[in-house]
Amino acid sequence: MTECAESLARKIGRIDALLFFVLWSCVGLASASHAWGAVPAIVFLLLPASALVGWRGAASVRFILAGAASFRRAAFEGFGWGVAFVSAVWLWGTANSAFAAGGALDGLSPLQIEFWYALSVTLLPALGIGGLLGAVHGIAFFYLNGWLVRAND
16 A cells, blocks of 8 residues: 555544544533533544544545445444443443442342343443444445545545
């Protein structure tokens, strides 16, 4: 890959990361009862997720330039990263609950059917929604990156 193409990939990756960060920061700040309440999530979850989006955006541009990018790849990859992000958020919340007063799984054992029921009604829907949002992000950035690459030609 030429130096010009690599520079373009990094530039578009930074655009993706910035758009992701601004969009979800606005959502987080709008949904928080106090603006300062969203700061830990923005710092500890959104900043790393934005860096990941930027890295994957640069990789997407490299695939586009090589002719190996596809709608399906973007959707599947976005779904996987969405599920991974929701898993991280869920584990963070579960860890906070475990260190505090307890949560939905408090007092349950993996040997109990109630544990699996509580897990399926709390985690599985969240994973599905996170995967869907990740796939939508992957598809949106696929089209945006393709448009930015064509506009740069």
